[in-house]
Amino acid sequence: MPKKVLIAGFTGAMGQKAVSLVNQLPNFELVAGFAPKAVNEPERYHIPKTAQIFNQLSQIPDHAADIWIDFTTPAAVYDNVYFALTHQIKPIVGTTGLSDDQEATLIELAKKEKLGGLIAPNFGxxxxxxxxxxxxxxxxxxxxxxxxxxxxxxxxxxxxxxxxxxxxxxxxxxxxxxxxxxxxxxxxxxxxxxxxxxxxxxxxxxxxxxxxxxxxxxxxxxxxxxxxFDRDSFMSGVKVALEKVDQLTELVIGLENIL
CATH class of the missing domain: 3.30.360.10 (Dihydrodipicolinate Reductase; domain 2)
Structure with a gap:
């Protein structure tokens, strides 16, 4: 069975690159997108017609996905990752702006939830x-x-x-x-x-x-x-993260630590 992927920030420039990547990978299925201002028109965002579009975290049901890819904003990323971890979704985070204290809190939360994941300042x-x-x-x-x-x-x-x-x-x-x-x-x-x-x-x-x-x-x-020079260059790192996230037993900071 392919792994189910939700992309937060799927309407943005990096989010759309992630959409294209997941659509090309045979072992992963894009099942949902999360963006506050997205309209319910999957074809506009190049996501499968069967994929759900959510505008609020509260709309996302339990077990909506196996993996949460986050390319959102510094103001939203902490709440997003907290939500993912508490709903048993493994996060792959490319959004920057988390403070050291926020990272530490999320690392402890991941241990409590017994989930692995990755926060990467850069996927290039x-x-x-x-x-x-x-x-x-x-x-x-x-x-x-x-x-x-x-x-x-x-x-x-x-x-x-x-x-x-x-x-x-x-x-x-x-x-x-x-x-x-x-x-x-x-x-x-x-x-x-x-x-x-x-x-x-x-x-x-x-x-x-x-x-x-x-x-x-x-x-x-x-x-x-x-x-x-092109956002496509970041997708090789996202692909590595997708392929290795199931092997992680904790929330890791930095792509270099899973290579």
């Missing part, structure tokens, strides 16, 4: 590799800044990928003398700060998702960069 293989390479480089280059560049419609800043990169670097770099206090003649010009790692967010039309990690050392520098 190039982004996952960038994070891994940056984590390794941090052992040797503790002075680092991050620039992330995304499309103008992105709701949160910094991106989940940039924040995850900063966390991985912070865990792996040695203690070192930070730069002296600076004077900003223009407020916030030095970007956000995560444990001494400056993060700069760019939002412009024409971009999709891009990140640079800049390391500096005495007499040398190292730059690691990844570029996602």
């Amino acid at each position: 293989m190039s982004a996952v590799l960038l994070m891994k390479f940056a984590e390794e480089a941090a052992k040797y280059f503790p002075d680092v800044e991050i620039i992330e560049m995304h499309h103008a419609d992105k709701k949160d800043a910094p991106s989940g990928t940039a924040l995850a990169t900063a966390k991985m670097i912070a865990q792996n770099r040695p203690e070192h003398q930070t730069a002296p206090d600076e004077t900003e003649t223009l407020a916030n010009v030095r970007g956000g700060d995560y444990q001494g790692i400056k993060i700069h967010s760019v939002r412009l039309p024409g971009y999709i998702a891009h990140e640079q990690v800049l390391f500096g050392g005495p007499g040398e520098a190292l730059t690691i960069r990844q570029d996602s």
Whole structure:
């Protein structure tokens, strides 16, 4: 029997890519879509005519699906994943914006419900590799800044990928003398700060998702960069998550942890 999939945020750009992916996979069946403003016209959204469309969480019945794919908004994702877990649906989450406390709560809830799942700041293989390479480089280059560049419609800043990169670097770099206090003649010009790692967010039309990690050392520098030019690039990671989610016994953070 194919696994039943519900896609939350199925009307959006990433949601529609996920719809196309699930429609192509023989072992998965798209049975439902969830989006507050969706109309009950499956053909408009390229989903099967038999698929149900829900506008509110309260409309979704128990056992509506086996897997919940979430590409919604930072304001909605916590409630969505909480709902999925408490209704025995395994979540695969590409929406960013969850706080550390929210992630911790969801991880504990997943343990209580005895469910596995995945929260991934980025499903692009190039982004996952960038994070891994940056984590390794941090052992040797503790002075680092991050620039992330995304499309103008992105709701949160910094991106989940940039924040995850900063966390991985912070865990792996040695203690070192930070730069002296600076004077900003223009407020916030030095970007956000995560444990001494400056993060700069760019939002412009024409971009999709891009990140640079800049390391500096005495007499040398190292730059690691990844570029996602099309949202299709994220679907390889979603496919991996769909194929492996049944093997997970807990809620995992980061695609790199299931590869």
